Amino acid sequence: MGLFTFILDNFYRIMEYTWNHFTLVLTVMLLSLLLWFSVGVIISRYNRLAGPVLGLGNLLFCLPSISLFGLFMTIPLLGLGRRSAVLALLLYAMMPLVRNVYQGIKSVDPRVVEAGRGMGLSPWQLLWQIQVPMAWPVIFAGIRITVVLITGMATVATFIGERNLGRLIHHGITRSHSEMILAGALIVSVVALVLDQFMGRLEKKLVSPGLRYQQRE
């Protein structure tokens, strides 16, 4: 099919785009995890902050991705390219990550937390030894959703200068080149699916077997 010959002919360019796409997603995820995980943990401990923080996340999430990309691009310090893209995607990752961390921690079986308190665990020890480990399935689900989300949104970053798979799609549109569009769309979907599957395997390894059955209930 014309599609496969197209991919083979432009193999190196496509690989470059795929690689850029991948590194963008990876960078954003690493930064997001560090940042939003901490924020989620903090607001679960200091409840008064939860409302405003979650509200902010929600608000950011509602904005169309293209807007945030566009806005950051116009800020002199950021400009076109990677920095604006990372910052914008970072803000999008806020809602799913913070919310899942917060809700995961909050919905941990209160009786286990009570037993922990009764045994003399300090509030921080309770958090790290009981609440976070028990919230891990929910937290991980949030990370998984975010990875897929960010992979998809990263395509839009092409409009502010990122040379990734979105560029393939965009060029395909402007030049009415259907193989380009299909190639871009296909590969992006494959990348997203592969990452999702990978996260699924990771989840099985990382979640304590004792928790998996608890979840079923």
Place this chain on the structure above:
Amino acid sequence: MFELHEVTKRFPGTDTPAVDRVSLHVETGEICMLLGPSGCGKTTILRMINRLIEPTFGSVFIDGQDIAQVNPDQLRRGIGYVIQQIGLLPHRTVEENIALVPRLLKWPQNRVSGRVQELLETVGLDPQLVGKKFPYQLSGGQMQRVGVARALAVDPPIMLMDEPFGAVDPIIRLRLQDEFLNLQQSFRKTICFVTHDMNEALKMGDKIAILNNGRLIQHGTPREILSHPADPFVSHLIGEDRGVKLLDLVCVEALMTSGDNDGANGTCVQLNDPAKTALDLMLQENTDRVTVCQGQNVAGYVTWGAIKEYVHRVGGDGPG
């Protein structure tokens, strides 16, 4: 030993206090049962002893020290705490669960492992079989035992137990109660035990504190409470059959007539057996006289009449 002095708890938004000026003294090595209907404040009192809840008024003293002066986390590490649903950490193995507080106190690893093995055996579980399992793989009775083992981990002198055997079926509950009483013989811990089951209170308690609507109604030994209920509420709690319940508590020795048991042969009851055993024997053998022995020797006999008279006299009708 510990002491509650005028302890009161008023929750915000409610008119009546959940706990109303309760004063209680628990001797070292004693099991004190907190007994009462739902909402009487017994669990609240328990949780004020390890400061999971802070009293609105009044103080709690442990071995003479006001616990309000002690860091709450430190306090709790020295008190064993067992709740009805146990609250085992589902994401850790049985061994890791039991080892929680010892690790917190930075015990060296081999001391921890040794202690875990020892504790599992003490509560009647096979360390090899159960140690590496996760809570979801345990039966109700096993979970309860692990809960007790966990509370005993650092050998705390005081234990607080909130209906710890409530979540299992009655047959297992009886076994757990018996085994726990056995352990208490060797450990002699100071224990505060919450229950809503009168029979459990009578069986397990050295002393019983009866509560209603946040107030302490009566505090005494099972015998005292059965023979002299303080008010209609307590009588009602005990039930109509308190005379018979008393037979579990009074020794045959108190009801017997010394001397030879002329004529009557057959099985003996020991001096120190509860009178109930004698009654059971009488019913079984269809006789109204049973020999009482001290070891191998005959000490006397006890009659159906004596038992009947005792139950009537002490059980009586209405508060003594």
Place this chain on the structure above:
Amino acid sequence: MALDSQLFFEALLERSPPHILEHFRLVLVPLFFAFLLAFPLGVFLTRPRYQRYAGQALALLNAGQTVPPLAIIAVFLPFLGLGFFPAVFALTIYALLPIARNTIAGISSVPEEVKEAARGMGMTSWEVFTRVELLLSLPVIMAGLKTSAVLTVGTAVLASLVGGRGMGAVIFAGINFFRPELIVAGTLVIGLMAVILERLLSMVEWLALPRHLR
């Protein structure tokens, strides 16, 4: 960063209005069709006979969601060409998942005992469905519809790339000409549309619920 306020207001008050209506059409039409497709599908999958397909169907829809909106919009271009209809087509597909998923989740979460009690009282299957299952799951289903609506408002911005017009025109103009004022104005309008739509749907929900459940 100095924003040209005159340009901003011009973008807001003069450039945007013609596109607002287009954008609404780009949102409401897909939403309508998505609901028409996804809602019955969701209901269907909660019927006892077809429940085993629910897992697979959801997995399929989930997989569909991993395809980025830009790709979905673009992928039909070779087959459908440019214009309003292809854009609507793509947006409809993208709006399906939240509605389907929430319909299934909402209806399955109605406690069995309530349905049994209703049957025991003599309600027919249809009555149990409309008076019990639907009513009790309405909030969750509406939440799915609202999520879909907000999502579509945002995604419809990309529709301007395939000739669908709408507010995307303003925002892309802002990007291509490096004019943040246009982007901000466009985003503001879209944000407002999302909020208004959400409020409208909440009102519909409120009206649909009988008085005692409000």
